[in-house]
Amino acid sequence: ITCPGVLLKDKQELYLSVFVLGQYRKTQCVPAVFPLSFQEKLLFEKAFADVVDPGDLVKLLEFDTAVLELIQLVPPVGKVLATYEENTRDFLFPDPKLTHGHRGFEREILMKRSLFFTGIAPKLRFSTISLITDSLLSSGRSHIQ
Secondary structure, eight states, X not given: OBXXXXXXXXXXXXXXXXXXXXXXXEOOOBOSOSSOOOOOOOOOOOOBTXXXXXXXXXXXXXXXXXXXXXXXXXXXXXXXXXXXXXXHHHHHSOOSOOXXXXXXXEEEEEOEEOTTOOSSOOEEXXXXXXXXXXXXXXXXXXXXX
């Protein structure tokens, strides 16, 4: 996460919270100095038991929301400094306007600043990999995972 010229007044550590497919994960904490570097892989898995048509899966993902939050560990419960929300379909399968990096396709998004955050909006650089597979249920019907 980059944010040129921004110094945080609170010095407590920060982490990135990610909510996708109804599941919550968070990164390890890092010092409160930009640029923030989270070198982690967060894994999200979900089985859609009643989906057999990929078009139906696309519709479900369009109604789901992916939420990312940059949180600083300021007592008592922490401060949300910036957020990003997008439907899960567009988050996982963006337009083909991507930057090809050494680890795959990287994306850059601008997060929305909260009232607690002064300065320019933080820019988050990340990549996603999505894998959709068919699975068989015990009843013999297939579903998409």
